[in-house]
Amino acid sequence: QSALTQPASVSGSPGQSITISCTGTNSDIGSYKFVSWYQQHPGKAPRLMIYEATKRPSRVSNRFSGAKSGNTASLTVSGLQAEDEADYYCCSFASGSTWVFGGGTKLTVL
Amino acid sequence: QVQLQESGPGLVKPSETLSLTCIVSGISVNTYYWSWIRQPPGKGLEWIGYINYSGRTTHNPSLGSRLTISIDTSMNQFSLKLSSVTAADTAVYYCSRVDGIIQSFDYWGQGILVTVSS
Numbered sequence: 001q002s003a004l005t006q007p008a009s010v011s012g013s014p015g016q017s018i019t020i021s022c023t024g025t026n027s028d029i030g031s032y033k034f035v036s037w038y039q040q041h042p043g044k045a046p047r048l049m050i051y052e053a054t055k056r057p058s059r060v061s062n063r064f065s066g067a068k069s070g071n072t073a074s075l076t077v078s079g080l081q082a083e084d085e086a087d088y089y090c091c092s093f094a095s096g097s098t099w100v101f102g103g104g105t106k107l108t109v110l
Numbered sequence: 111q112v113q114l115q116e117s118g119p120g121l122v123k124p125s126e127t128l129s130l131t132c133i134v135s136g137i138s139v140n141t142y143y144w145s146w147i148r149q150p151p152g153k154g155l156e157w158i159g160y161i162n163y164s165g166r167t168t169h170n171p172s173l174g175s176r177l178t179i180s181i182d183t184s185m186n187q188f189s190l191k192l193s194s195v196t197a198a199d200t201a202v203y204y205c206s207r208v209d210g211i212i213q214s215f216d217y218w219g220q221g222i223l224v225t226v227s228s
Contacts, residue, residue: 001171003154034213038155045204045218046155052212089155093213097160097168099145104154 004028004090004102011108017078020105022090023071028100030071034093037066037075040104041086049088050075077107085109112136114205114219122199122226128192132205132219139163139186143208145215146179146190148201156201160208161188195226 005023012018022029022037029035035053038046049060053068063078073092077084090102118130132144146158159169161179169177178191192199202223206215 032213036212036214038215040155045221046215047218048214048216051209051214051216055212057216091155091157091215098170099157099160099213101147101155101157 001094001098001100004092004100006088006090006102006105008103009106009108011110012077012080013110014080014082016080017076018080018107019077020075020088020090020107022073022075022092022102024073024092024100025071028071028092028094029068029073031095032093033068035066035068035073036091037064037073038089038091039086040089046089080109082109112207112217114207114217116203116205116219116222118222118224120223120225122195122224123228124196124226125194128190128195128199128224128226130190130203130205130222130224131187132189133185133187134207135186137207138183139181139188140183143210144181144188145206145208147204147206147215149204149221150198150201158190158192158203162210197226200224200226 037050040046050066113135140163143162145160161167176193181188202221204221205219207217
């Protein structure tokens, strides 16, 4: 069970959009719709931002959106705000009723 | 509202067993699935294992036979035991609720730092 692959860091200016990719395999992202994304601010617990690859909990801003194609998922944050600066982790349900996380991406708002 | 709270020792000696409990309030552990996730200092999240209300478990293969997850419905809590710990097991340990329909971790505890050191 290898970790999903994410870029270590991305950055953007306020108001811009950024996209974080998450690459897996046929045993995880490629086989299940159950990709989720989590936001984590320093010293805090992660927070669910996207589930089932494209759906957003009602309490999450519509500036956050997700997509999935084949073995790759992505998270887009539009209209960047200072409060979006955080670490973001993708996660996929995988074979054997297990889960695997990505290595995490640090989003910097310039 | 749903709340999860990890409890246990913050320091464990190498080769000993790390034991943590997650106390759940606001919902019965009989109605959802539950999971443990950890994060070594300065590193990413690692899924540890899962248990459902009937006691079925799955775990990260990398932990082999060191891991035991159990559930106590009478106390509304679930637990983690990790044996033969080394410094590599030093991490913040989170308990979380698993929504079994969307297979996502929708509620998290605040996390507890466990350091493995003599």
